[in-house]
Amino acid sequence: MSDAGLLARQVHTTNRAFWRNPASAFFTFAFPLMFLVIFTSLLGSGTTEVAPGVEINTANYFVAAMAAFAVISATYTNLAISVTFIRDAGILKRTRGAPLPGGIYLSGRVIHAMLITLLLVMITTAFGVAFYEADVPTGALLGQFLVTVIVGAMAFSALGLATTALVPNAEAAPAVVNAIILPLLFLSGIFIPLGPDAPDWMKVVGDIFPVKHFAEATLGSFYGPPLPFEWSDILIIAAWGVAGLVAAIFFFSWEPRK
Amino acid sequence: MTVAIEVKGLHKSYGSVEAVAGIDLTVDVGEVFALLGPNGAGKTTTVEILEGYRERSAGEVSVLGFDPARRSREMRKRIGIVLQTTGVDPYLTVRETVALYAGYYPAPRNVDEVVELVGLREKSSARAIKLSGGQQRRLDVAVALAGDPELLFLDEPTTGFDPGARRNAWEIVRNLTSLGKTVFLTTHYMDEAQHLANRVAVIAKGEIVAEGPPSTLGGRHLAETLIRFRRPSGDLPPAIASLASVLGEDVELRVAHPTRTLHELTSWAIQRGSELEGLQVLRPTLEDVYLQLTGSEAGTE
Numbered sequence: 001m002s003d004a005g006l007l008a009r010q011v012h013t014t015n016r017a018f019w020r021n022p023a024s025a026f027f028t029f030a031f032p033l034m035f036l037v038i039f040t041s042l043l044g045s046g047t048t049e050v051a052p053g054v055e056i057n058t059a060n061y062f063v064a065a066m067a068a069f070a071v072i073s074a075t076y077t078n079l080a081i082s083v084t085f086i087r088d089a090g091i092l093k094r095t096r097g098a099p100l101p102g103g104i105y106l107s108g109r110v111i112h113a114m115l116i117t118l119l120l121v122m123i124t125t126a127f128g129v130a131f132y133e134a135d136v137p138t139g140a141l142l143g144q145f146l147v148t149v150i151v152g153a154m155a156f157s158a159l160g161l162a163t164t165a166l167v168p169n170a171e172a173a174p175a176v177v178n179a180i181i182l183p184l185l186f187l188s189g190i191f192i193p194l195g196p197d198a199p200d201w202m203k204v205v206g207d208i209f210p211v212k213h214f215a216e217a218t219l220g221s222f223y224g225p226p227l228p229f230e231w232s233d234i235l236i237i238a239a240w241g242v243a244g245l246v247a248a249i250f251f252f253s254w255e256p257r258k
Numbered sequence: 259m260t261v262a263i264e265v266k267g268l269h270k271s272y273g274s275v276e277a278v279a280g281i282d283l284t285v286d287v288g289e290v291f292a293l294l295g296p297n298g299a300g301k302t303t304t305v306e307i308l309e310g311y312r313e314r315s316a317g318e319v320s321v322l323g324f325d326p327a328r329r330s331r332e333m334r335k336r337i338g339i340v341l342q343t344t345g346v347d348p349y350l351t352v353r354e355t356v357a358l359y360a361g362y363y364p365a366p367r368n369v370d371e372v373v374e375l376v377g378l379r380e381k382s383s384a385r386a387i388k389l390s391g392g393q394q395r396r397l398d399v400a401v402a403l404a405g406d407p408e409l410l411f412l413d414e415p416t417t418g419f420d421p422g423a424r425r426n427a428w429e430i431v432r433n434l435t436s437l438g439k440t441v442f443l444t445t446h447y448m449d450e451a452q453h454l455a456n457r458v459a460v461i462a463k464g465e466i467v468a469e470g471p472p473s474t475l476g477g478r479h480l481a482e483t484l485i486r487f488r489r490p491s492g493d494l495p496p497a498i499a500s501l502a503s504v505l506g507e508d509v510e511l512r513v514a515h516p517t518r519t520l521h522e523l524t525s526w527a528i529q530r531g532s533e534l535e536g537l538q539v540l541r542p543t544l545e546d547v548y549l550q551l552t553g554s555e556a557g558t559e
Contacts, residue, residue, distance in 0.1 A: 017349040094339070
């Protein structure tokens with residue numbers, strides 16, 4: 001079988017196993033929609049200032065924010081936890097003993113995570129259109145939105161693989177991964193809009209890490225002007241992705257850590 | 259090529275701990291070779307260096323003509339590996355798992371044939387998560403056989419098996435050798451080495467302390483025979499008494515040529531018209547040799 005054929009088969013196999021774990025598949029899809037309903041119900045009345053003098057409906061804000069959250073949870077959270085699990089179960093080690101290049105195995109998982117991401121973003125958007133009167137991006141805006149989602153999904157996948165190097169064992173994986181991502185989701189305006197009154201330190205932290213840049217790029221490309229869309233956000237996300245990939249190449253472990 | 263594996267002066271250190279302290283091995287094509295030793299003796303370190311998982315600290319290693327440290331894909335196409343601890347995707351079925359791995363190799367075996375061979379035909383559509391421990395281990399073996407390898411590594415393949423499952427596993431290994439495959443196995447079970455291997459190397463503290471066919475290992479065929487019986491009333495004949503040592507109620511004789519001694523002993527007993535209670539004639543077992551070679555380490559972690 002050619003390497004491309006092997007890669008396609010890995011994606012297919014990963015997908016088959018993914019849907020057979022109903023709890024995992026359900027939560028991957030349910031969380032963004034559940035949070036969308038909860039946050040919109042609690043905080044969704046009125047408008048939110050997303051840039052000086054630019055306001056949008058808070059419900060619409062959350063549609064884009066939850067699309068960004070969906071990307072992060074289907075790539076970063078999902079890969080960091082599931083790859084730690086298959087590492088500790090000895091599956092990675094066994095695969096390393098077969099004549100399948102390790103890169104093809106991991107690429108299969110990353111591509112699968114990205115396909116799940118696209119599906120999840122479509123569902124979240126459709127949900128937003130149906131219940132919160134969000135506008136679907138079209139034309140050039142759609143192009144920008146897809147670039148944002150795809151660059152974001154690749155970067156957060158690479159960071160997810162790099163994070164496995166920090167996780168001592170599979171039991172600890174959800175705790176470690178959430179300890180990293182949950183504070184960033186709050187500090188980056190995904191769960192609660194930061195607004196102009198947010199403390200300076202929070203803005204600084206948000207500017208350093210990729211989550212806020214991703215949230216802002218998603219929002220800007222989803223609704224278009226007058227909301228700002230900065231290509232510098234995409235560059236910063238991509239830089240984090242490259243850093244994640246380099247870290248993964250150097251520190252990734254194919255065997256359980258003892 | 260008649261040599262499958264060649265190892266010269268292999269060393270492996272973890273920090274200041276020398277796990278493998280200079281071993282030499284040669285395994286011929288078609289041979290079943292067992293590396294026998296207690297836990298912590300360096301078996302897994304050695305086999306994982308041969309498989310390409312660990313880098314050696316020093317020495318030369320050749321596996322099917324490849325240096326395993328280079329992790330060549332070509333080498334991995336020709337070997338099968340059963341690791342000591344390993345897993346498969348819990349949500350794939352037995353058949354899907356074997357088919358997945360078979361697809362990685364250029365000339366795999368028939369998937370259903372492999373599933374049948376390890377005795378999982380009835381579990382073919384069961385997901386791995388639903389299998390018992392023994393069945394999962396058999397799936398490990400099936401995955402290792404999927405690519406029809408010429409050389410199979412088995413790292414403690416039957417640890418934790420019940421006796422029936424072990425016999426089945428042994429049968430699978432014997433079938434492989436009848437197909438001309440080479441098998442390198444590690445075990446801490448003497449009987450496993452004795453039943454399966456053409457040649458055994460005993461490893462202790464990272465060194466090979468004995469090597470040879472199971473029947474002659476450690477000079478076992480040259481060792482003295484032990485004759486033991488319950489202490490009779492009255493004195494033993496002088497020729498016997500001079501060789502005997504009395505241990506509690508038992509008399510023991512260690513002799514190089516037991517036929518003559520037994521003849522003298524039994525003639526004496528028949529003449530007296532008495533029975534030699536509890537008469538035993540014992541050859542050293544592989545276990546005796548093993549315990550002697552590996553010292554007090556045997557059976558400990």
